[in-house]
Amino acid sequence: MVYSILKTLVLPPGIFILFLIVAFFSARGVLARLLIFLTTALLSILSLPIVATVLLSSLEPYAALITEAPIPVDAQAIIVLGSEVYTDALEYDGDTLGQRTLARVRYGAFLARKTGLPLYVTGGGADGSHPAVGKLMAEALKGEFGITVSGIEDQSRTTRENALLSVPMLRHDGIEHALVVTHAWHMPRAIESFERAGLRVTAAPTILARRQDTQDQHGLSDWLFSVHALESSYFALHEYLGSAWYQLGSAGRGSN
Numbered sequence: 001m002v003y004s005i006l007k008t009l010v011l012p013p014g015i016f017i018l019f020l021i022v023a024f025f026s027a028r029g030v031l032a033r034l035l036i037f038l039t040t041a042l043l044s045i046l047s048l049p050i051v052a053t054v055l056l057s058s059l060e061p062y063a064a065l066i067t068e069a070p071i072p073v074d075a076q077a078i079i080v081l082g083s084e085v086y087t088d089a090l091e092y093d094g095d096t097l098g099q100r101t102l103a104r105v106r107y108g109a110f111l112a113r114k115t116g117l118p119l120y121v122t123g124g125g126a127d128g129s130h131p132a133v134g135k136l137m138a139e140a141l142k143g144e145f146g147i148t149v150s151g152i153e154d155q156s157r158t159t160r161e162n163a164l165l166s167v168p169m170l171r172h173d174g175i176e177h178a179l180v181v182t183h184a185w186h187m188p189r190a191i192e193s194f195e196r197a198g199l200r201v202t203a204a205p206t207i208l209a210r211r212q213d214t215q216d217q218h219g220l221s222d223w224l225f226s227v228h229a230l231e232s233s234y235f236a237l238h239e240y241l242g243s244a245w246y247q248l249g250s251a252g253r254g255s256n
Contacts, residue, residue, distance in 0.1 A: 004224060013047045014225040046233035050222040055236035056209035059185040065204050071115055072202050077150070077175045078115070079201075080108035081162050081182040081190055082123020082133035095130050097140050100183065105137050107206035108181045109145040117179070118150035122166040124157050159186070160246065163193035176200055184208040185235055189243050 063069035084098035123133035132154035153166040184205035
């Protein structure tokens, strides 16, 4: 326990928080102290695993398939949303899937084997210098999971474009109801985007902040500063901002 506490205080973000506390007591002037206090408070709160879990869990209204909800019998396909690319990877001699994309691909492959449903992928590229994430997903599914995808959408750059550009591909293949695979915290925005694009979808979330065996059970580690927790808080806040932006855009377009 002592080691865990010391490690938390010596490594980021704990060491930064300590420096900010020292700066607070060394600063002169009300405004300087106020800014340092607010920065310290926000960094401390967002770096706590228990706070990150609460933020992420609030974005998880959809149940985990199989364990919490049955897979709909009328589902016709699985669509996996891409995320980031691990570019110029030395060990792979080129670009490959980033951690978030790989987690989604793995769960999509798991569902495909469970259900026998055809698998589709969606995700474009940030620029023309690297392959689109959709193509990398298809390559990984075939080469590492032994699954050939039924369709690739490789032009989208946002969640909304994931839906707008992949729904025509799905409809062309006669798909009216699909399972959507993405991170649990990203699912509300994904589901809204696909429904607005006119496709009936069922959420198939992965990497849930909720855990079957740890609900309402918190230990010391939940109260120790963590870079992973800070990253998780970032993704949660990013989703809140993204959802708000989508809502503003929808309001600006009226009901269309």
